[in-house]
Amino acid sequence: MRIMMKNYPYYIFEEECKSLIEKALSEEGIKEEIKFEFPPSPKYGDLSFPVFNIAKKYGKNPEDFSKIIVSKINSYEKNIVERVEAIGGYVNFFIDYKKYSKIVIESIISLGKDYGNLDKKDIKIIVEHTSVNPVHPIHIGSARNAIIGDVLSNILEKAGYEIKRHFYIDDVGLQVAQAAYGYSKIRKIEGKKDHFIGYIYAATNCIINIKKLKEEIKGISNEEKIKEKIKELDEWTSIANELRLKNEKIFDELINEIYKSKDPEKDISELLIRYEKKEEDAVKIIRELCELVISGFRETLDRIGIKFDSWDWESEITCWSGATEDIINKLMETEFGKIDRGTIILDCNKILEKFKLKFGVKEIPPLVLKRSDGTTLYTTRDIAYTIWKFQRADKVINVISIEQRIPQIQLKLALYALNLGNLAERLIHFGYELVHLPGVKMSGRRGRYITLDEVLDEAIRRAYYEVSKRISNEEERRKISEIIGIGAVKYALISISPNKPIVFTWERVLDFEKNSGPFIQYGYVRACNIIAKVEKEEEANYESLNSDYEKQIIMKLSLFPKIINDAAEELRPEILAEYANDLTSLFNLFYDNLPVLKAEDKGLRNARIKLVKAVKIVLENVLSILGINTPEKM
RNA sequence: GGGUCCGUAGCGCAGUAUGGAUAGCGCGUCGGCCUUCGGAGCCGAAGGUCCCGGGUUCAAAUCCCGGCGGACCCGCCA
Known part of the structure; x- marks a missing residue:
């Protein structure tokens, strides 16, 4: 189910503010594009219109001008806007939560997982x-x-x-030909396929580089250049030592085989030429290698639910x-x-x-x-x-x-x-x-990397330790710790702006506290727990949701479609992670400060239950976009 | 050397595109809250020359110029 974007409660509110402003401005003979801002504090209302630019353009004092606009708007009929105030050059709109709460919560509950869907674009x-x-x-x-x-x-x-x-x-690249060359000398697999090929590739590359550098040094007379090459050789030698320690048998076997060839680089180049021409033997070895590695990719990607x-x-x-x-x-x-x-x-x-x-x-x-x-x-x-x-x-x-x-x-x-x-x-x-990695660049050619598999294993292990404190059933422990561990890793990688380099440390990627995947999952679990205890639903009195805790959640919930729109148009996945964290924080405040099931007034109790339901739905929706699973308990 | 991006509290990050109200959040530190829907939580405190210096503006973390520091790139890797 899809509803038109303009029918979402937030857009109804924004549209009303906009038309109020436009009407007031037109009475002054002004027609300008209206841009809103979110006020820094609830005391300045729910949406603000700064008049500075327009005031300047028409030679008016901002403070006086905002007061004029407000006095005009005060005389207009309003629906979801409760009142308007002029403060220091801003026109601040206060929403009528008595009406807004009802439409926000009811539209979320009726739309369920479709809440947040925007108009079909046909693109x-x-x-x-x-x-x-x-x-x-x-x-x-x-x-x-x-x-x-x-x-x-x-x-x-x-x-x-x-x-x-x-x-x-990318099966036509030089790297694949190099890996296939090394693999053709071994032709077997130990352990997880992609991990093992990764080792063969790095080792092959390293051995060939050393062989080549040694030969180059022999042929050079320029002392400066020799120094340079020796430095390079030193680096590769130390990489060789690192690699050999990991699997001496295979490494030595590769050295033996590669040194049988006069010019392994030429062999690789020829393999690639034959592959581009689709010659049978080349196709056989390269495709065999690719299929092996890709099956490893699929296993890993399955773990994190990427298809x-x-x-x-x-x-x-x-x-x-x-x-x-x-x-x-x-x-x-x-x-x-x-x-x-x-x-x-x-x-x-x-x-x-x-x-x-x-x-x-x-x-x-x-x-x-x-x-x-x-x-x-x-x-x-x-x-x-x-x-x-x-x-x-x-x-x-x-x-x-x-x-x-x-x-x-x-x-x-x-x-x-x-x-x-x-x-x-x-x-x-x-x-x-x-x-x-701290201090070094990750490099496939050098075999210097931390695999996603090992990060996931460690994350799940740490989550298991936490989960075991509260959950006794072994099967449940495993299932839940997987959801949490993987959620932690995914959230850590998506929540940081893509234009910032990340230095990998275990603590950073495996954060289980606030501002993390598990923090949001925990908020979700809290909502589930409350809802699970509801026996029968009765009439909700939405007008009684009048604390700041509740109003802030309702505003945040209503912003979800706008966040989707912004994230899609600006290509900014990280703002969704931020949104999920904000909503969870607001929900935790509410949870710790106001009773839901134990609220004395029935109408209020039921309205809060509905609010919790709406939070649950939106958390589920946002986590699903982030590709993070939701446990029922943890 | 040239280009692009980044620099916000001890640490990790939002905020910068489109300049506006007291610069937010987390970790860590210090002090509180388990007889209340589950404490992976909540409440409170301390902690900032928004890298530096100019400029534009009624208004600059945000825009412009110049430095400094870091990451990445600069013809037969991808």
Whole structure:
């Protein structure tokens, strides 16, 4: 069920305030856009209109002007607005909670899980997210991507867009060829598939780097350069030591096998060339590897309840279909494609200039379309993939770390060069900052990362410890600690603005107190407990809900559709996390200060029960958007 | 070296896009509340040159300029 956005109680209130202001202004011969603010304290009412800008524009004193407006509004007929006050240049609107409480609570209860749904938009959006290279497990950094992508999708869906979630499998990348090369030397799996391949990949990469550096050092005479290379070699040697300690047998086996080859890098490059040409042996080994890792991804993603509508194989969409080659040819026909240093490049600055584009940068380096060995590069293939996506959607959102800002701009520039600027305008790179380990950058190539699986295990373990204090049934303990542990991790990653780097520490991610997933889940459980004890429902007297505790909850509840709208239009998943925390805090205040079941007056008791029900529904709705499950007890 | 983003209490974060009322929240610290719907909670206290310096404005954490500090990026990785 969907109701029109304008029928939500909050919008009815806002509309009334707006028309009151407009009427008063028009009597003064003024017509301006009305912008409201939320007052910092309930004593200034529920919604404010600052008159400063308009007063200035028409040469009036703000304080006097606000008084004039208020005196006019006082003479108008009002419905949900109770009264209006002028304070220091603000026109403050006070809502009539006697009416508002009833319509807010009743609309929430009647809409249930549909409360917050916005008008259907008839716009299809593909959200591509996670898209971890199939060479190592999902680590806590890529988990941020997955969770942002999923929550963003949920928000847009709630806001009425038609959403498809896509995972792009980058099976044509150099990394996959490297991992497959290492895996071909071992050809077995120990433990969880993606974790084991992650190890093979890091070890292979490390061994090859060391081999290469040693050979390079032999051939260099410049002392400065030798020093540089030795420093690099030292770093990789220490990584080798770290890695070898984790699994000596496999590591040594890999060294033996890799050192049999004169030039492993060339072997890898050849494997990739053969894969791009879809040659059978290459397809067999690379696909085998990808399937292994992806099955590991699916297991992990299942744990956190993230699902995809489509798993897009890069090889099929961009490479074997001939789409990438086609695009390279077309780009070469434009004035922007050229040969430089033996390969094909795209002059991005020229495109920037020609189409008068900004992108917040002064210049963009040229995009290399092909490697010298003839194989294609990620961003080039991404052009083909982007066009493919636009055959299936009106808008595309790519959730990709901010590191890839330049390539994502280059991708758009390539679209302009192909006269597909209209697509570029509907392509959004949703960039987010990385998750760092204290002091070091997480790196798949170096095997330096904390996997999402281990974070979840630890979170569940800690939750189990807490849960065991209150719950005795073993099966329940396990079930509930999983819901809570996972909720804690998801909330921790979604509640911080995507444009802030996160330094991973266990305490931060596994917070069970206020401002955390479990805090909100606990509020939900409190609401459930009250409702479970209600025997029969009788007539509610909403007019008796007149404490600040109750009014603030009602206002907050009524804002939910607006929060959905803001989060969707501004692409800000974190404001939903903040909303959930605010609502829970208000509910806790109410819970600790006012009796519900023990309220003496029957009408009041029933009104409070309804209020608790409404809180339960909204918490359930907001947590569902955040992808966090709700336990009945904890 | 150049570009982008960030800098708010001991620590972790909102608030900045679109300038407005006493700059909010959590952790930690100190002091209270379990005979009241479940204390993962609530009440109270201490803690701020909103990185620094200029400028615009009736009004700046928010906008502009210049510093300082950090993260990320700057052609054949993604």
